[in-house]
Amino acid sequence: MLASLAQRFIALTLLATVGTAVSAQTLSSDQRVLKIERMAHGLDIPWAFDFLPDGSVLITEKDGDLLHLAAGRLTRVKGTSKVLDQGQGGLLDVLIPRNFDRTRRIYLSYSKRLGRGSATAVATGQLARRNTQLEGLRDIFVAAPPADSGRHFGSRLAEGPDGTLYVTLGDRGDRPSAQSLTSHQGSILRLNPDGSVPRDNPFTKQKGAQPEIWSYGHRNPQGLTFAADGQLWSVEHGARGGDEVNLIEKGANYGWPVIAYGRHYSGLKIGEGTTKPGLKQPAHYWDPSMAPSNLLVYSGSMWPDWRGDIFVGSLKFGYIARLSGQPLAEVEQIRGDETGRIRDLREAPDGSIWFLSETNGALYRLSR
Template sequence: MISLLIFGLIGAAAGQSLDSSQGSLRIERIADGLDIPWGFDFLPDGSVVVTERGGRLLLLKNGRIEQIKGSPKVMDQGQGGLLDVLVPRDFLHTRRIYLSYSKRVDRGSATAVATAKLSEQNNILKGLRDIFIAAPAAESGRHFGSRLVEGQDASIFVSLGDRGDRQSAQSLASHQGSILRLNPDGSSPSSNPFAKQTGVQPEIWSYGHRNPQGLTFDADGELWSVEHGARGGDEVNLIKKGANYGWPIISYGRHYSGLKIGEGTEKPGLKQPEHYWDPSIAPSNLMVYSGKMWPEWRGDIFVGSLKFGYIARLSGRPLREVEQIAGEQTGRIRDLREAPDGSIWFASETDGAIYRLSR
């Protein structure tokens, strides 16, 4: 049964605003009544595809939310479920979208990436199939990742958490705790850094990550990630091919018990973050802003906070947090994206809503 909810481009938040360094930002509630919205992306016709962690895939268009049939069966466990959605640049020609989700595997679960064609009516997924399943599976319900982003060459980058097994992030034999690069069909590109080595997972692009839940490219084609630390040590990282980002050998946080993590905050051969938070803000997704609506913010990085309910703006070299944009609507921000018109949209778990910020 298709679930219909009413929403409007000028919702209950119309007429309200959030303070910022660029003056008052108009905030509009685009949709509400969502059950833990995890990811969303824009279709060329202006509609929006949204995932709910419990497993529903939704379409926002023309004042309604409609369920898209045919989404994968997810293992709704802990932090797992239906996670990210990606609309690639060639969608108009292929109708293909990508989804990441937690999949039951043997006695455990794994992060999977699936692809399918969206019907012309945008209401049914056709030919759904998994193109990648992380290995090994794990019994833990933690640290699935899992953002999807398209590279300039149409390759698909996937962020994966360590599933609570810290040491696996240092093992090239495991997908856990890594960022992957896949061909559009899920195969491993021959140009990946470890593709020609034996005994490794050839999809790995970088490793030593704890739980990266944000992934994006900037205007220069540089890949950026944001990941959860433990007690402190959330990181923004500039991702380089084949690099080791240190978890759990180095960290700017501590274990939840208060004990020291690994060998300290730095070690030769291990990458340093571009920025870190202590205490943790529990970062979700991030975006690099184009400057289309607010030219003064061109090139700045925006990160959603699940813990403190604000949007962090980071700028400069060295990169630092220069602003916090917050209001009663921000809550637990799970995803944020720049829309084609330059407005900033974000999904809030707190009230199950999607909001739009504009001038």
């Protein structure tokens, strides 16, 4: 087994080196041509990535591997947590906070076995100087209660303007839990960097409530990002129809499963309809579902006319959705052979847009 693992990483290194040498192709988009480059391939169910200050990249794979990509070479980072790679669970998101240069600290979210069940967990540790080892990795949060389902773990991470950590959690297939403040399931959380609870969270003084909860009534949010203006945006999976883009507000209830756009997979109606007083409406929804992954709110640095537009990856239909306007609407679908089952997408420091394709096991860069 160790030999096969070593052979795999030798192969990954060779593939990544070759991949970066391939000449760039193009994709058509909104009366312009986008240059697309494959930055790495040979990835095994990649789930997330983030940029280090030196321009290199950390990539998670669902089976538990954390990879470092630099100058076209992939190497494994040792010292990650033991993950439960089952169903929709595994090693999930990675976050490089803004103070990384000072602390060398990173964050990972993953599915953790707890007895006969499992839960979404967030861990933090320090990346060694050569980017080959995580040191002092420890859990700072584990969702409660554990569930015996392999579904709806979430779990995207985002750093707030004040340095707090936001975490998305799915309902784990237990729909009513998303309306219960006694459970972490079906919520977006806000934590201090050490995992403690910020004093100004909305439910810290409510008896029986989980104090980490920032918003609730979510089904399975797998995208989360802050815009330049400080607004927090999320995307979440509906059932059969009803995938949503939501502007997240402190203490707000987003309705699942009381209201929803779409139906259960059986075809039956969900809850009480599409609206109810006191429950938030989505900024945009898809019907049929497009299975959203992560999202970004574009800065405009490389394409000024896209400033403020929202880009969302589609797992189901293999395209990047661009949303714009008031009310928010999907105005474009960017697609090609490279866009199969997009799991993550992010804006790079230079304004280019990078994305991970599960179908191709590859990381791509879009630029002018």
